[in-house]
Amino acid sequence: MSHGHEVGTLPHSHKKQYIILGIVLSIVTFIELGIPLMKGSPEIWTAAKELWAPLLIVLSIFKFGAVVGDFMHLRSDFTLYKILFISPLFLAMFSFFAIGSLSVVHFQPFGKGYAITAQDLSDGYVPPTVGGGAEPPWADDKFEAAFVDAQKGGFAKGKETFTTSCANCHRADGGGMPGLGVNLTDVCYKHGGKIAALYTTISKGVSGTAMPAWQTSMDSEKLRQVAYYVHSLKGLNVAGGRDCEGPKE
Amino acid sequence: MASILDFAAAQKPIYHQERPSKTGLLDWLTTVDHKKIGILYGGAGLFWLMVGGLEALLFRIQLAKPDQHIFIGDTYNGLVTMHATTMVFLAVMPMIAGFSNYFVPLMIGARDVAFPRMNAFSWWTFFAGSLTINASLLFCGAFPAAGWTGYAPLTTSEFSGMPIDFWWAGLTLLAVSSMVAGVNFVVTILNLRAPGMTLMRVPVLAWMMLVIQFLLAFSFPPITVGLILLAFDRTFGTVFYSTNMGGDPHLWQHLFWLFGHPEVYVLILPSMGIVSEILPVFTRRPLFGHHAVIFSGVFIGFVGFGVWGHHMFTAGMGPIADAAFASTTAIVAIPTGVKIFNWLGTLWNSKMTFPTAMLFAISFIPMFTIGGLSGMMHASPPLDLQQHDTYFVVAHFHYVLVGGALQGLFAGFYFYIPKISGKMLDETLGKIHFWVFLVGFNVTFFPMHLLGNHGMPRRIYTYPADAGWNTENLIATGGVFLMTAATLVFVYNLLTSLKNGKDAGSDPWDANTLEWMTTSPPPVHNFDFTPIVLSERPLWDHKYTPGFEIPVPEKAEEIHMPSPSWKPMWVSASAGVIIVGLLTFNGVLGIPGWPLCIVGAVGVILSVYAWVSEPV
Amino acid sequence: MSAHAENLIHDDAPGHEGHGALSENNFLGLPNIKLAMWAFLGSECMFFGSLIGTYFFYHGNSLGGPLPKDVFSIGITSISTFLLLMSSVTMALGVDAMKQQKPLTARTFILLTAALGATFVGFQVFEFHEFYTEKHLALSTSLFGSTFYTMTGFHGTHVTVGVIWLVIMSILITKKKLVPGKEAVNVEVMGLYWHFVDIVWIVIFTFVYLLEFLK
Secondary structure: OOOOOOOOOOOOOOHHHHHHHHHHHHHHHHHHHHHHHHHHOHHHHHHOOOOHHHHHHHHHHHHHHHHHHHHOOOOOOOHHHHHHHHHHHHHHHHHHHHHHHOOOOOOOOOOOOOOOOHHHHHOOOOOOOOOOOOOOOOOOHHHHHHHHHHHHOOOHHHHHHHHHHHHHHHOOOOOOOOOOOOOOOOOEOOOOOOHHHHHHHHHHOOOOOOOOOHHHOOOHHHHHHHHHHHHHOOOOOOOOOOOOOOOEO | OOOOOOOOOOOOOEEEEOOOOOOHHHHHHHOOOHHHHHHHHHHHHHHHHHHHHHHHHHHHHHHOOOOOOOOOHHHHHHHHHHHHHHHHHHHHHHHHHHHHHHHHHHHOOOOOOOOHHHHHHHHHHHHHHHHHHHHHHHHHOOOOOOOOOOOOOOOOOOOOOOHHHHHHHHHHHHHHHHHHHHHHHHHHHHHOOOOOOOHHHOOHHHHHHHHHHHHHHHHHHHHHHHHHHHHHHHHHOOOOOOHHHOOOOHHHHHHHHHHHHHHHHHHHHHHHHHHHHHHHHHHOOOOOOHHHHHHHHHHHHHHHHHOHHHHOHHHOOOHHHHHHHHHHHHHHHHHHHHHHHHHHHHHOOOOOOOOHHHHHHHHHHHHHHHHHHHHHHHOOHHHHHHHOOEHHHHHHHHHHHHHHHHHHHHHHHHHHHHHHHOEOOOHHHHHHHHHHHHHHHHHHHHHHHHHHHOOOEOOOOOOOHHHOOHHHHHHHHHHHHHHHHHHHHHHHHHHHHHHHOOEOOOOOOOOOOHHHHOOOOOOOOOOOOOOOOOOOOHHHHHHHOOOOOOOOOOOOOEEEEOOOOOHHHHHHHHHHHHHHHHHOOOOHHHOOHHHHHHHHHHHHHHHHHHHHOOOO | OHHHHHHHHHHOOOOOOOOOOOOOOOOOOOOHHHHHHHHHHHHHHHHHHHHHHHHHHOOOOOOOOOOHHHHOOHHHHHHHHHHHHHHHHHHHHHHHHHHOOOHHHHHHHHHHHHHHHHHHHHHHHHHHHHHHHOOOOOOOOOHHHHHHHHHHHHHHHHHHHHHHHHHHHHHHHHOOOOOOOOOHHHHHHHHHHHHHHHHHHHHHHHHHHHHHHHO
């Protein structure tokens, strides 16, 4: 159970190994830095678009493993050290991945997130002020594709959910009810009429009103479908609906 | 049965110490001896137990009758918050730390813990933390009043005043203390075992202590981070918990309960260990399913990290998360059931004797089981939605923590104090203590099940007369007086025994673990010679199994004991100064904060330098 | 049975790599301090897990700008990342030299490591200053500001603590208070801490910075 070196002799030196590993790690780091720079050449960039993020993650796992395994020589050290370190490491990864996926807004560490794109700016997106509550600019590709799908299907899925969950307050035709749901068929939106804003309002609810946070009972797909459906109601102006509330869009 | 424990032939060890131990008060300030630190922890725990009990007494008086206005609003909330904070962090945890400090090295045949000065650092940091939390009464005239769970954003500066600053500051110190102690004891139990003491020969109590040290080391960081974020919100204007900046109230709950649930097992596992040590001694037979008890404890500790969400069923995590946490929570019943089964198996058909320690240990089993069963009800989200925040939950966790953890610790006190003081506790007083406590406890908390089912919410300071809660509340308050009386009997018993108690001798109970082979109280170096462990029950085998005698070496051992040191206290004090600096960063209380932080940081660096260059 | 006991006594000859001068059992033959460091690093995993977890819990929840992409600059961060990575190499070489009983070489490497670490902290201070003054990102600006500064700030604090530790260690070596062969484990343990701080940065660099640039 001991390193096996006799008293008086020195342990084997790993100097060369450390230097080589240092060089390898530097090269890996340069590769990592090179990946975002690939954006410069759009052909390569788009050719392997789905690969870059996993590649970065794999490279960082490699670096992580190299430093822990060789510099900290856990690889050839006693099992107990491995247990002491690796079990809480996995515990942390498991716990915080769970917590992250329970985050109210959908967990997107690797996805599109809310980063502002040139498209958003040309659409007239103004970076929000502190506490302003402006809508986040969504431009998720999946979002767009799903929208087209939903459109082809006549928003049937969203309509179904709307009928069971939303019609109680917003009326079956979306015209709204006094004191409960607003009119969804006009062009006025208190909390924004773009799909992303509708999505946020539906999922988070509106505090202080009867509008609940539907994310507790609907998954994101359902929420999206309802948002598309509500978006499709814009401008129908059904008879007997509530008056216009909020800014016109 | 006569106990045959004679190690008189053993030579006294030759003793080296860099600096001699001090005497009197200075000794207690500079000690690095695990036994003295254990006594300090235990004493502090008992003191805060009385304080926490007094707080409970006060708010139970308020609740005794409907429409009373003795302690209302934030005064009431403060009492409730501090009752829970005190009992969890300042009473039960230090008592556990006391047992683990005093007995773990003795049980595993070690001379001290792995890092004696770190141990002293843990104690002084705990001490600073306990004073800091309660200092809000002195500086603000009020207790923190946001509940012991301190749910942010309720605890942010928008909704809570200065006392919360003392709360996070104190808790941060306690978290550092526990984390350091956890690492220290993990190493102690793993590496400082006597020769021959394989893991399966480690006594159950030491095993449970090993499990909770892992829980302490790995579960305190999340709450530390949660508290730091809270501190930053309150001091530097960050927006972690600020809902109007997009902050999510779930964050604190996740961080808190990711710590909070393992913490619950930190409170209960040592008592399970104590019971598992006591039952064999007074049934005169080995613990039934000894290994199963150990592994189920390990499993409880392991699962403890995956169940935090069951505190948040009403927080809106969504059905998938609720279902996942409900199933992991239900799994906890399995190892717990294994333990209960094994304790019953130990008792079954045995020739028992009933000293007070045994009475407490036996009554632990049904009382804890009642609490465990109501706990299983909460594992079901639909039931939990009904019971959440009602007195049913209060009844549940008091059955677990008072009927379970505290009774286990009382059993431990009656069993182990003879080893600490060398004097037996009085059995008559002990039995009065036991019966009055058991009756008082049930009278207090059983009606709370009914109150909860009748819809009485937690954390309300009064209730209308026609709510139908009058009788149960009055009965519960009566029970608190019984528990108070019982605890006073215990303290009286403890104090008088130090003077008038019967001499205990080294092995009063004819027990089976290593701590009983040394004198009571043990010498500074614990054992005159390092015992060699040949079986799971070394002392019984030494006494009753020929061929398993613990060998006494012919030569006197040379031992080097750690020297007393001021440095742990310096580092704790400097860390305390940093925390006070953060607490008053914005110049409240008229103390400029940031210079204090700098002074504290420099203090930490200098005292750590002094620490490392000091010969041990 | 006494023969069995004898064996146990002799088997107990511990592989002391010097864990202080106390006469203690050493059941596993492993140095206490190294066990403690690994357990502590396990605890640190949970600590940084909480901080990084909080960052991602709130990722994309900021109500206002500037957003990560507006403030991050790949140039400065990659230089400081590279420096920290190289400091891990020098640290490993320092530990190696200490094990080879070459305290003076070890001290050189340790001081070099400290210098690289200090430069990293310097870059971080510069980065924070730039974010604050040029990009108008303060702690209180948004969830991004709060989570980003707190997470990287605590990492920077750990680096700072490491630098102080390295400096103290080199003073101890200079004063010959550290026995080169016997107490090499103290340097090794410091190395473990230092490498851990490096791997935390590897995680933060990839998941917080680089993946942001992909978008």
